[in-house]
Amino acid sequence: MEIPLLKVVSLAAAHDGDLLFEGFDLVLGDGDRIGVVGPNGAGKTTLLRLLAGELRPAHGSVTYGPGTRVGYVPQQMPDPDGTVGEFLVGGLGELAGVTARLRELERELAAGGDVLAEFGVVQERWTALEGWTAETRLAEIRQRLGIADLPDDLALRSVSGGEQARLLLARALLAAPDVMVLDEPTNHLDAEGAAWLQEWLRAFPGGVVVVSHDRAFLDAVVSRIVELDGIHDEPQDFPGGGFTAYRVEKQRRWEKLLLEFEAQEKDRRRWEADIERTKQQSLGVELTSGMGAAAPHLKRVARLVARKAKVRERRLRRRMESTRWIARPRTRPPLTLAFPVDDQEAGEVVLKVRELTVAFGDKTLLDAVDVDVRRGDRILVTGRNGAGKTTLMRALAAAGGDEVAVLPQTSDELRSDATVMEFFRSRVPVYVDDAERLLQAHQFGTDQWDVRTRSLSAGELRRLVLAVLVNSPARVLVLDEPTNFLDFDALEVVEEALRRFRGTLLTVSHDRYFAAAVGYSRRWHVAGGGVAES
Structure with a gap:
């Protein structure tokens, strides 16, 4: 049996005591392409940080196969200090340190230093890490991502949002990862950059988990969609395709609720009862936390819980309305005022x-x-x-x-x-x-x-x-x-x-x-x- 690159069991995450999602399971192997979608605030970035090992889960586990390397591409530069060259070389991992030490030893040898024994050990490790390919790989990746003209000594704070996105991607690719975890990678990328990334991910032999709102990108790259919809606590699974297949299946699932009125009302009553219960719990905490040192904290938690209930209720309403409007277009309110056609002096x-x-x-x-x-x-x-x-x-x-x-x-x-x-x-x-x-x-x-x-x-x-x-x-x-x-x-x-x-x-x-x-x-x-x- 093939050992998976990444295995996730019963994963759950919370923020400020607020449950984002629970019950997430995933087995990722070579060639798997998973797209993660959902509204802002539903926990997509948190999920990726859990998969990349940057956060510890509230419940469940994330385990990696032997020797698996994970390349994580966040939405923003985590630390804007330093230069372009330093940031990219850092993506070489151990090889970066080994190369730097090798260059130091070369200078010491040239100066007559007695470091030949250490030089041999370091050179052997550099060879094992295929250090001779690093410069070529770095040049190729910089060229492909359109950042070849950025000077190595340029401060990271001076580069644009689009250039930062490319630098983040380049650094992750330099580490030769087995798993790519990407958070909105096409943000700030132009059409050429997005097309190159698409082709690269298609040819990438490892596994990919990507958060994206780029529908054409999802269609071209992923074979399964996982949705954190902000309504259900459990992630919703849509196997068998990219965005187009996901959208059709999602619409089918929700239209079924509309057609099966009793089932729809049952689910709606359950959700609304859950939301109302959450509101009452919040109110109860507010009313009973007037005394004691913990009162301000409890009130803050109560406000957060109440806010989540309102957001969840709004998302449910939006989802039901969107489904109804697509299934029954005549029920949609007008999107625009009835302006006359702007045909005055057509061609002017x-x-x-x-x-x-x-x-x-x-x-x-x-x-x-x-x-x-x-x-x-x-x-x-x-x-x-x-x-x-x-x-x-x-x-x-x-x-x-x-x-x-x-x-x-x-x-x-x-x-x-x-x-x-x-x-x-x-x-x-x-x-x-x-x-x-x-x-x-x-x-x-x-x-x-x-x-x-x-x-x-x-x-x-x-x-x-x-x-x-x-x-x-x-x-x-x-x-x-x-x-x-x-x-x-x-x-x-x-x-x-x-x-x-x-x-x-x-x-x-x-x-x-x-x-x-x-x-x-x-x-x-x-x-x-x-x-x-x-």
């Missing part, structure tokens, strides 16, 4: 830039670029990270004035004390009942209308801003990486809303699935200081 140039030249230091991003946007265009903008896509979008938006609405890559600057309803109505001039229907369609239930925008998650804020944009009077939308921070259910809503949008649309995106779902009539590729249309 609504945005243009001429002789646009932008440089940063010695690097010229855009060199004398001329582009036109015509009314009704749906333009997909692609290009490598740092090619100048965002710069081009900013120039076009500035040229359009009030007719243009812009979605930046991040929306944190929009956080305030305004509620969801106030934020929406301040930007979309509609009556309250119309605002309620539109917000409902964009997955903001009644319990969220009075929530302040500063309390929303990154994904919720992104979804709210997109709901505003597709319903704003502006008839030209400029969207920079609109899929950032969105989970699968939110992506489907946004894609449907943008399909219904009748104005002019410019979208910067590396998400092939999103581009195909929304549709485009023109494509611009930004590279080498210019813009090529295809």
Whole structure:
């Protein structure tokens, strides 16, 4: 019987006493490709850190096969101190130390030092570790991931988010792991980088566990999906395919609950009873913890438990609504206002830039670029990270004035004390009942209308801003990486809303699935200081 690379038995994890998941079992062998999906906060990153040995489980076990090496790629650089060269060489593991010592001994020998015996031992170990391949491997990986031009002495704090993602991946690959554990590896990767990673993982002989919201990537790489849905305590297993197969099977499972009404109501009552019981326990702790030294801690735990109950309830509602809307489209509230088709002077140039030249230091991003946007265009903008896509979008938006609405890559600057309803109505001039229907369609239930925008998650804020944009009077939308921070259910809503949008649309995106779902009539590729249309 083949010994597995990784074996997980009855794994459970908690955060601040709050159960994230339990009962997770996994046997990972050579060639296995597991995708982990789920909403933010459900425990996906925690699961990966448990598999990588960075955390200890609350219950259960994670064991590795003899000699198994695990390469873990987190979402962010754990320690931004140091230089690019030091960080990458650290990925060589033992070989890094052996090589450094070998070089020291070489210098001592050249100076006449009596270190020949140690030199022989260290050189033998360097040979056993195939040290002669390290420089070639490092150069190849840097070239493939587009970081060959980063100087070894460049401070890690000075590299961009996309370059950090590539450095993290490169360091993990240098260790020649048997198991790859990757947390959102295509974040910040451009299309070329993501395509290379896809091909590399296909050829990788070991096992892979990857958290990703990149649907095309999941379809291309994984053969099984595990979902932490934030509703069930136990992870949900979807064997037999990538995202497409998972989505079909998930929809089938939930539609069965809708069709079998009694079963649906039974499950709903069970979940709601569980949620209500959790709320009552929380209230009980609040009421009985007024005295004693432990009272502040108990109250804090009670608040956390109550918050989890609300989040779980919201996720259940969203899941049921999404399933019903897909199964019965006519039941979906309107996603967009009934604007007339923007066909006034069809083909009219609504945005243009001429002789646009932008440089940063010695690097010229855009060199004398001329582009036109015509009314009704749906333009997909692609290009490598740092090619100048965002710069081009900013120039076009500035040229359009009030007719243009812009979605930046991040929306944190929009956080305030305004509620969801106030934020929406301040930007979309509609009556309250119309605002309620539109917000409902964009997955903001009644319990969220009075929530302040500063309390929303990154994904919720992104979804709210997109709901505003597709319903704003502006008839030209400029969207920079609109899929950032969105989970699968939110992506489907946004894609449907943008399909219904009748104005002019410019979208910067590396998400092939999103581009195909929304549709485009023109494509611009930004590279080498210019813009090529295809």
